[in-house]
Amino acid sequence: MERIYATYLIETPYEVEQAVAVLAGEQSRETLLFVSKETEELKKYFAARVEDIELLEEVSMPSMPGNFVSGTTFKRAKVIVSWPVGNFGYNIPALMTTLMGSLYESKQFTGLKLHDFEVPNSYREHFRGPKFGMRGTKALAGVGPKHPMIGAAIKPSLGITPEHTAHFVKQLAEAGIDFIKDDELLTSSSNSPFAERVEKVMHVINAHANKTGKKIMYAFNITGDSRTMQSNYETVVNAGGNCAMVSVNSVGWTAAKQVCNWGGLSIHAHRNGWGMFNRHPFLGINFPAYDKISRLAGVDQMYVNGIDNAFWESNDSSVESIKSCLKPFLNSEAVLPVVSSGQWGGQAFETYKRVKSTDLLYMAGDAILGHPSGIEAGVLSIQQAWSAAINGMSLEETANDYKEFRESVLKFGSKELLNKESVN
Template sequence: MTAFFSHPDRIFASYFIETAFPLEQAAATMAGEQSTGTFLRVPGETDQLREQFAARVESIVEGEHAASPSLPGSGTPKNWDGIRRTATVTLSWPLHNIGPSLPNLLATVAGNLSELQAFSGLRLLDLSLPSAFLDRYQGPQFGVVGTRQFTGVYDRPLIGTIIKPSIGLTADQTAAQVRTLAEAGIDFIKDDELQSDGPLCPFEARTSAVLGVLREIHDRTGRRIMYAANLTGELDQMLRRHDHLVREGGTCLMVSMNSIGLPAMTALRAHSQLVVHGHRNGWGMLGRYPALGMNFVAFQKLWRLAGIDHTHVNGLRNKFCESDDSVIASARACLTPMFPAPNKGCEVMPVFSSGQSARQALETFRALNSTDLIYAAGGGIMGHPGGPVAGVRSLQQAWEAATLDIPLNTYATTHPELAAALELFGN
């Protein structure tokens, strides 16, 4: 949050707003809409009731003026001075309004606000929650530490990839690709979010075949490769699919967070014995437009409490629209404790993906100053001129150079796999 607020019995949320109305009036409209008020005072809305239940405006920090409305449908006040103001506004609510409930928290901090005519822009920026939420929700079961324990990978990122083509392979073809990647030295493999339980590649057949390959490699080499199997579906289906993974010796499941919702994620986490890889597909609808939706900083806090252990943050110079600064801010947020000591921090492992190769490793490490991440590359591994073994090795070498603070071109002079990757993907 722009200014950090904390109280054991209050919920805080900060927003970007854009409005033609006076800022104090606009902020009061927000507070009233999301607590005791409506567009006029109603019987029963006593001063005592407002004192006990109304949201409070904690701070207003004015920003630059907007030249034109960012969103359609906004109104203007009578005798408008012609200025459309922006600000960062922080509101707070007493915890006893909703209790520690994630679905009702979302309704409170992101309910009808974005539809109010007083605003031509409104975006949730950040949240600060009482520790009662951590008492109610389990949060990550494994996170960074547990992921490293499962895989035995320390002091560097997990090198990961995605089954490609995303959809169209049979169970046996998927297992064959996994074998190739596993033999190449990969640490982490995930299904694409489009691949779940179609008739060509049923969930149980696919995951049994893949996990059979990974068990064989573990028995032979001692390496435990993490496979995030996409079990997204109805809640009863997901619980059955989870149990199938456990029987087959799996270590990780993947779920499309926006598809299943917070309550289903909470129920799955309560049942799960596996690492939960939270895929944020659909995030662009919430986060892409800067004057609407919410920041990822706020979004990931909700899902961390619900129980994910990993989540995607894109990557530097990605194929999507997200800036490098936003990517790094998202990754830092995942690794930042949500609650002050001595409470559990709820840190989760950020997953860098989307157009990643050896060329971004040094910049990523310098920007994040951490190796607590999964570095997932598809073409960066499979497209290497030396094949997938050389592709995996090039990424390992790139991160060796990064942690030693050696320029990639310099390190490449004695590491041919890295040299080939830099030539292919650019410096």
């Protein structure tokens, strides 16, 4: 009998074994009473099973409020629970309902986080996974395997017209960018209607491709209800585009999978709202599990935070997310990790040192659009940093050798990052 295995981090004022038994029961049989027609055979087939318990530390304060007696100690553990696939079949919403569902309301837990899960090989027959994935997306953007994709978002997110957006796109294309995207806040606004923006932007991109042979990738934000997304998707395809962006936490995984199933565009998954799911260390879902849900849906590109990012996420967590995207899952194509949030060339060195891969999309908006010597120098500074990192050079050596990168260090990093020769 095939089973799915899920790993959780839990915290409980009860005995751990008792709490985990409730977890397994709540998400399978859903009854505290013996039902006359519930034979032992049925219970054996449908019941969840506790596979492993690894006790961790005990704490005096709970991670979440709950119904418990003052002075209680709270036990933490890493546990593995399994379910037979027959309980929910090959259905992403049913899978998520089982793995998360009512567990977060259970009084037995003052902390609970889904960390990861494993599915059986039969899932390969029911889920295609990413259509383009990491390799296909880089190929669509004309980027070889030895280099990362370099990208930027058009800012400000609201207020600029399609003509203004197209002007930025032209500058970025001529500067050698690989990827450009709408901001997640921009779908179809009063001053930038979706169809008009697509028309203006793709006119620039197609003209640049005809001239140079390189067709940069632009992720148009098609997020909306199902009918709107389909209409927007078709608009991008008809204009000759190769990418669409979807705010997956806003539309839900069923809608995201429907978009991916259309199969004509590389799907750029924006995870805005991620902090609601992950920021608390003992509540929500960790990225390895989140990433696998996205793979089942079929997205090709997934947002992760980068080294020394502008948000709350630690470097270790960001690196784990990048590696998770690149890790094989059901033998499907790897997802392209979108390294973002406050990135400039300076983080390329630590990123490459820790990930040892160029299979990523490196987003560096401000460092490109705000470079003191202009957009072309901004793109070049990122390319210089990555080339140097790959070749084993240090940040200081790179700043000594390349004017554009040195200028970016002084604006986006600090003089302390350079030696005196670099500053001078």
